[in-house]
Amino acid sequence: MADRVQHPYGEIDIDVVKRWFRLPADEDQAIWMVNLMKYKAVAEYAEGAKPETVRGAISGKAADDAYSPLASIAAVGAMVAFHGDVLEQPAGDPAWDRIGIIRYPSRSAFFTMQERDEFQKSHVHKAAGMEFTIVMGCLPNEIGAEEPPAGSSYVMRVRKFIDPTRRGVEPAGVTTIARFDVDGTVIGDERTWDEVRFDLVTEEAMSHLGDVEGIADGVTMVVSRLIDNLVSSVQSAPEVG
16 A cells, blocks of 8 residues: 555655655656646635735635746746646546646656745645645656647546556547656545546547546546647657756
């Protein structure tokens, strides 16, 4: 059983953290940190931790908006690869509110950001607003060639396979935009995951997504594309070392 430590909004998988820390620099590579976020209805700031800029009660989502660590992300050479709200969730639990993906130049850069002063100061907002999150480190497996239509939404699926070497065939009407393999879940629960994927899916195909064979567990969401750099984040990723 994995060694886990309780975190304010999930459990830290110590085995994954140790493995990443021990990775030689010449083997460390760009990593896409996929965040599934579920917010508190009302943000709960610790006593004495509520910034003066926050007046009155605010939602957990509004607190996360105030968190927005863009300066810290840029300082370690990372970039926002994707940001969107969950519009509907046909399958899986809990009910997620928002998705965010940050591409870091390496796993070490991800850890470095956690230690930055401005990141720790802004993190008070995330701690106040987040009820539960899953944070997965992912590596790109496939990038589609089709340009998504303006204003379209993606179907995002997070999946665990019965056998990762034998994956079921997708129904007609599913066009891949980006597919990632999960290298490790840093924060979450007892579940582990194999794949995160983003697709354009026709209305007919939506009704058949549950028919794909070989799925042990999964979450299916329709997500908006508030920031969509999925493809370019892979194409411009720094090389190992």
